[in-house]
Amino acid sequence: MAESTKRPGKGKRPGKTKETPAASPARAAAVALLGQVLGQGRQLSDAMQAGSFARLDPADRAAAQRLATDVLRNLPRCDQVLKPRLRKAPPLSVRNVLRLGAYELCTGGAAHGVVNDCVSLISADRKTKTMSGMVNAVLRRLADEGPELWAKLRVPRLPRWLRDPLVAAWGSPAVAEMERAHLAGAPLDISVSADAEGWAERLGADLLPTGSLRLADPGQVSALPGFDEGGWWVQDAAAALPAKLLGDVKGLHVLDMCAAPGGKTLQLAAGGAEVTALDLSEGRMARVLENLIRTGLKAKTQVGDALEATGSYDAILLDAPCSATGTIRRHPDLPHAKQGEGISELIGLQEAMLDHALSLLKPGGRLVFCTCSLLPDEGECHIEEALTRHDGLKVLPLDAPWIEEGWRSEEGGLRLRPDFWPERGGMDGFYMAVLEKPAG
Numbered sequence: 069m070a071e072s073t074k075r076p077g078k079g080k081r082p083g084k085t086k087e088t089p090a091a092s093p094a095r096a097a098a099v100a101l102l103g104q105v106l107g108q109g110r111q112l113s114d115a116m117q118a119g120s121f122a123r124l125d126p127a128d129r130a131a132a133q134r135l136a137t138d139v140l141r142n143l144p145r146c147d148q149v150l151k152p153r154l155r156k157a158p159p160l161s162v163r164n165v166l167r168l169g170a171y172e173l174c175t176g177g178a179a180h181g182v183v184n185d186c187v188s189l190i191s192a193d194r195k196t197k198t199m200s201g202m203v204n205a206v207l208r209r210l211a212d213e214g215p216e217l218w219a220k221l222r223v224p225r226l227p228r229w230l231r232d233p234l235v236a237a238w239g240s241p242a243v244a245e246m247e248r249a250h251l252a253g254a255p256l257d258i259s260v261s262a263d264a265e266g267w268a269e270r271l272g273a274d275l276l277p278t279g280s281l282r283l284a285d286p287g288q289v290s291a292l293p294g295f296d297e298g299g300w301w302v303q304d305a306a307a308a309l310p311a312k313l314l315g316d317v318k319g320l321h322v323l324d325m326c327a328a329p330g331g332k333t334l335q336l337a338a339g340g341a342e343v344t345a346l347d348l349s350e351g352r353m354a355r356v357l358e359n360l361i362r363t364g365l366k367a368k369t370q371v372g373d374a375l376e377a378t379g380s381y382d383a384i385l386l387d388a389p390c391s392a393t394g395t396i397r398r399h400p401d402l403p404h405a406k407q408g409e410g411i412s413e414l415i416g417l418q419e420a421m422l423d424h425a426l427s428l429l430k431p432g433g434r435l436v437f438c439t440c441s442l443l444p445d446e447g448e449c450h451i452e453e454a455l456t457r458h459d460g461l462k463v464l465p466l467d468a469p470w471i472e473e474g475w476r477s478e479e480g481g482l483r484l485r486p487d488f489w490p491e492r493g494g495m496d497g498f499y500m501a502v503l504e505k506p507a508g
């Protein structure tokens with residue numbers, strides 16, 4: 069955390085010798101982010117939109133994001149090393165400072181800087197000031213004992229609200245592998261509009277069997293070769309597969325029904341489709357437009373409710389809003405910000421969207437339904453149930469050469485999980501299936 073240890077407040081008022089120096093902006097911001105995720109149930113990406121965070125120096129912003137993400141990814145471990153060292157549970161704001169300190173100290177952070185910053189954060193708040201001695205003592209002990217302890221801790225488990233249904237669906241050993249994948253995090257995956265081999269060489273990336281490029285240690289994305297030219301865009305390898313399953317879309321009118329931020333729109337446009345990209349969120353649609361401008365690809369964009377969409381399309385891609393539980397490798401805040409609330413509403417919305425999408429599809433047209441969820445209720449079950457509601461609807465068999473053993477689900481879709489491709493660096497969890505509407 070080299071860039072995060074600046075102390076702009078230090079020595080500002082030389083007359084006041086007892087004043088505690090201000091903590092580094094990155095650590096202070098990381099603790100504030102943790103407070104929003106763990107106290108207010110906000111997602112990290114939303115918390116980072118706040119003005120106070122956006123005003124930070126870019127290096128501090130990056131360091132704060134990295135720290136908060138690492139603490140969330142290791143939350144059960146942080147709590148495990150802290151618990152026996154605390155006489156009673158401190159308030160959340162103090163616990164979050166301790167968690168940050170514990171993570172840094174146990175993973176090789178310089179004891180002096182970490183402990184002083186954590187004590188400064190506690191002392192700066194009138195309500196927690198009295199606990200600064202306790203924080204100092206706990207963290208000093210952890211600086212000595214923490215690294216050895218940490219090495220023996222098990223891989224963090226998902227919280228019960230998510231672990232229980234996943235164990236019921238996939239079994240304990242598979243969930244343990246998923247947890248291992250969540251802890252490992254995710255590489256950077258890239259989709260290209262053409263010349264994947266050429267881009268792999270220019271970027272020094274691995275070309276995956278599915279056609280995505282993968283960089284293990286990319287650094288700043290916008291500084292990579294070709295970003296400004298728009299020859300590629302960031303997209304997880306699993307997230308790139310639903311658009312591929314639509315097959316040849318050249319010249320077809322395709323509706324991308326929940327399009328933002330636009331990864332699949334770009335793929336469809338690059339494949340020569342006449343794409344209509346629809347999304348409810350104006351803010352997220354702005355990102356689709358940015359991506360279209362940067363890549364020079366063309367699509368018609370519409371802000372609106374998918375359930376009120378009109379028209380008639382040759383093909384539809386429905387990437388429905390979901391629990392996003394397949395993306396925990398990249399978003400470790402997710403299982404902690406929420407406790408599973410809202411998922412039954414999402415399941416109802418997904419079903420209504422699927423039915424409405426089928427009504428907009430021309431006879432004989434293809435529809436890809438997908439969600440980045442690990443829960444069968446947001447994937448497999450929708451397809452099984454749609455087949456009972458719609459006479460003549462078919463699940464099309466999948467025969468792409470990149471489909472591996474064990475990816476296929478019973479009803480004819482693909483079930484992808486974060487623990488797949490462990491030797492390559494994993495993939496996001498996704499469900500996808502291709503439906504065909506009866507011809508007449």
Ligand SMILES: C[S@@+](CC[C@H](N)C(=O)[O-])C[C@H]1O[C@@H](n2cnc3c(N)ncnc32)[C@H](O)[C@@H]1O
Nearest residue numbers: 326327328329330331332347348349373374387
């Ligand atoms: C999983 S994301 C889509 C990701 C996108 N397909 C991509 O590949 O970049 C789901 C999207 O659904 C949008 N959404 C949620 N409710 C909607 C609705 N009623 N109508 C249209 N879009 C909706 C959200 O704004 C969000 O952008």
